[in-house]
Structures are given as structure tokens and as C-alpha cells.
Amino acid sequence: MDGSLAFTPVRLGALRLKNRIVLPPMQQYQGTAEGFATAYHLHHYARRARGGVGLVILESTAIAAEGRLMADDIGIFTEAHVPPLAAIAGAVKAEGVPVMVQLSHGGRKSRPQGGGRLLAPSAIRYTADDGMPEAMTADDIARVVAAFATAAERALAAGFDGIELHAAHGYLLHQFLSPLSNHRNDGYGGGPGGRVRLLAEVLAAVRSVAGPEVPVTIRVSAADYDPGGLTAAEVAEMLAGLVGQGLDGVHVSSGGLTPTPPPETGPGYQLGFAREIRERTGLPVIGVGNIRGRAQVEAALQGGMADLVAIGRPLLVHPDLARVL
Known part of the structure; x- marks a missing residue:
């Protein structure tokens, strides 16, 4: 296709990607009770790397035991978690594809294992049926910042090429933003x-262990879909303050802070948010949201809505989709 952008190289920080198609982080519900990655994960990610994507981002990976999202997610909160994650990173890179890992803490949406504390910026439940979280103390905040830095250090030791900080979908960093x-x-x-202060402190702590060359991105929810909640303009304002502070890109999603769904979920429904954040911050943006075909990918790239495009669920069903777009 003349003028195609999808399969042109692009840089994300110091990382060179062969094309602009991203496998985004999607929970696989295959971790052990202790949060260990398994052979399933190794096969899953290596297979999709073989399918032609330019970048793989590993699913949400917990930085603390009390911050796990569910009983079958994966974590990186002990040294013992590193070897299976290193095997995944090695398998993806063996296919010639860089791999990043998304680091997360669930905050009030966590499912702490073993009776851990439920933490949040304020003592506000996710829903009336969920547990009441504790408002974090200064010590709690310092521990979370340190846990993100330690998790990043472990991830880089495991061979991951970059770090994504999960500040979307109603999890802890998003809870502080909204x-x-x-x-x-x-x-x-x-x-x-x-x-935005906690996110800025986490970014600084991760950058301090990652050094200047490792890409560090942030995934955000650009809309809360509730009155008085976050908008793309406000998210862009907060992110603009992080430009020059070690942020290499933004992965733009939406929702999740409350059960309120988006008003519509048609093709590319989040790309308008991506465009606004891209234009207001000048940062490279990964766009996502019901993107399924070559025409949509090209429209997003050619139209200035994103620099890279994430294709989610279709790649779960068709791992070679990037080769046939």
C-alpha cells in the first residue's frame, strides 16, 4: 500500500520497533496462586511475537502482594517471580520482537491474597459490594513507590526492554489521578x-533504576465516564508536566474507575482521546480501542491520532493477524 505507515519502523525512546503494531497487555488468567507466570504465558507471548507484531507488552504484573488484581494474575513482587518472566522475555526476543512489561498495583480494586490490606488514596469503595479501602499513609505511599522501582529493576534483570506503568482502568495510580x-x-x-504527584514519583523512581535508555511509558484512562471525573484534557495537562521527566510515551485507554461503561464502543472509539493527548503533550502515543483491520490502523496513523496502534482481542484469536493486515 503506497504511503502505508503501519509497517514502517518507529522509535519508542531508544527502542527501535520494526513496525507500529502493538500487542497490548491483556490479562490471561493463567498465573499460579502465588502469582507465578507459567508455560502458558511463554507460549502465548512467543506465538504472537512470531505473528509479526512490532512490540509485545506483557500483561498487568503486580508489584506487591496486596496489589494483585485477581487470584490468577502474575506478579514480580519477589525474586522468585523473576525466572519464569525471564523465560517469557527471552522467548519473545528470540522472535526478533522487543518486549515490555506492565507494572501495576490494584489499589481499591485489588484482590489481596492472604488477607493483605486494601489500599487507596482515600477510603472510598469501588462499589457498595466491595471492601472499604484504607486511605494510604505517607509510609504506605513511600513503600509503593519503592515497590515499583524494585519491580522495574527485577523486570530489567529478567531481560525486558521497557516498562509500562499502569495508571488506567481504575487501579491505584489511576485512583490517585481522578x-x-x-x-x-x-x-x-x-x-x-x-x-499526579504519586505517578510522577513512581516515574522518577523507575527511571532512576532504568537509566536513560530504557523506554518507560504510562497507560492512562483518558475518561472516567462519570460527571466530575477525568477528561482527556485534564489527563493531558497532568502528563504534560511529566514531559522531560523520563516519560517516553503514553498508551491511551479509558474507563474502569467506576462500573460506568463508555457510552459507545464502536471501531476506534478511544482514538479521539489518543489524538488529544498526543497533540497536547507532544509525546508518542499508542492508540487502542476496537481496532481490527488495516484500514483502521492506517487511518489512526495517517490521521495523527497515534504513533503506534495496539490490536487486542483479534490477536488473541488470530496470532498471525499482523502478517495479514
Whole structure:
């Protein structure tokens, strides 16, 4: 296709990608009770790397035992978690594809194993049926920042090429960003500058262990879909303050802070958010959201909505999709 962008190389930080198709992080529900990755994960990610994508981002990987999202997710909160993750990273890279890992803490949406504490910026439940979280203390915040840095150090030792920080879908970093879930009156609450502070501190801590060359991206929800919640403009304002602070790109999603669904989920329904964040921050953007074919990918890239495009569920069904787009 003349003028095609999908299969042209692109840089994400210092990392050179052979094309602009990304396998985004998608939970596989195949971890052990202790949060270990398995042979399933190794096969799953290596197979999709073989299918022609330019970048693989490993699913949400917990940085702390109390921050696990569910009983069958995976984690990186002990040294023992590193070897199976290293095997996955090695298998993907053996296919000639770089691999990043998404680091997360679930906050009030966590499913702590073994009776761990449920933490959040403020003591506000996710829903009336969920547990009441504890408002995090200064010590709690410091421990979470340190846990993200330690997890990043372990991930790089395991061979991952980059780090994505999960600040979307209602998990802890998103909870701090949104005025709906963050009612703090200290330096981590209030206006956008306070609400973005934890994310800025996590980014700085991860960058300090990653060094200047390793790509570090952030996944955000650009809309909460509830009155008074985050909008793409406000998210862009907060991210703009991180430009020059070690942020290499933004992966733009939406929703998840509350059970409120998006008003529509048609083809490319989140790309408008991606365009706004790209234009307001100048950062490279990964666009995602019901993108299934070559025409949609090209429209997103040619139209300035994204620099890379993530294709999710279709790659679960058709691992070679990137080769036949």
C-alpha cells in the first residue's frame, strides 16, 4: 500500500520497533496462586511475537502482594517471580520482537491474597459490594513507590526492554489521578498537580533504576465516564508536566474507575482521546480501542491520532493477524 505507515519502523525512546503494531497487555488468567507466570504465558507471548507484531507488552504484573488484581494474575513482587518472566522475555526476543512489561498495583480494586490490606488514596469503595479501602499513609505511599522501582529493576534483570506503568482502568495510580477517587487534602490530592504527584514519583523512581535508555511509558484512562471525573484534557495537562521527566510515551485507554461503561464502543472509539493527548503533550502515543483491520490502523496513523496502534482481542484469536493486515 503506497504511503502505508503501519509497517514502517518507529522509535519508542531508544527502542527501535520494526513496525507500529502493538500487542497490548491483556490479562490471561493463567498465573499460579502465588502469582507465578507459567508455560502458558511463554507460549502465548512467543506465538504472537512470531505473528509479526512490532512490540509485545506483557500483561498487568503486580508489584506487591496486596496489589494483585485477581487470584490468577502474575506478579514480580519477589525474586522468585523473576525466572519464569525471564523465560517469557527471552522467548519473545528470540522472535526478533522487543518486549515490555506492565507494572501495576490494584489499589481499591485489588484482590489481596492472604488477607493483605486494601489500599487507596482515600477510603472510598469501588462499589457498595466491595471492601472499604484504607486511605494510604505517607509510609504506605513511600513503600509503593519503592515497590515499583524494585519491580522495574527485577523486570530489567529478567531481560525486558521497557516498562509500562499502569495508571488506567481504575487501579491505584489511576485512583490517585481522578478527583472521584482521590479526596486527599495533602500534597497528593486537590488539583491536578497534587493528584499526579504519586505517578510522577513512581516515574522518577523507575527511571532512576532504568537509566536513560530504557523506554518507560504510562497507560492512562483518558475518561472516567462519570460527571466530575477525568477528561482527556485534564489527563493531558497532568502528563504534560511529566514531559522531560523520563516519560517516553503514553498508551491511551479509558474507563474502569467506576462500573460506568463508555457510552459507545464502536471501531476506534478511544482514538479521539489518543489524538488529544498526543497533540497536547507532544509525546508518542499508542492508540487502542476496537481496532481490527488495516484500514483502521492506517487511518489512526495517517490521521495523527497515534504513533503506534495496539490490536487486542483479534490477536488473541488470530496470532498471525499482523502478517495479514
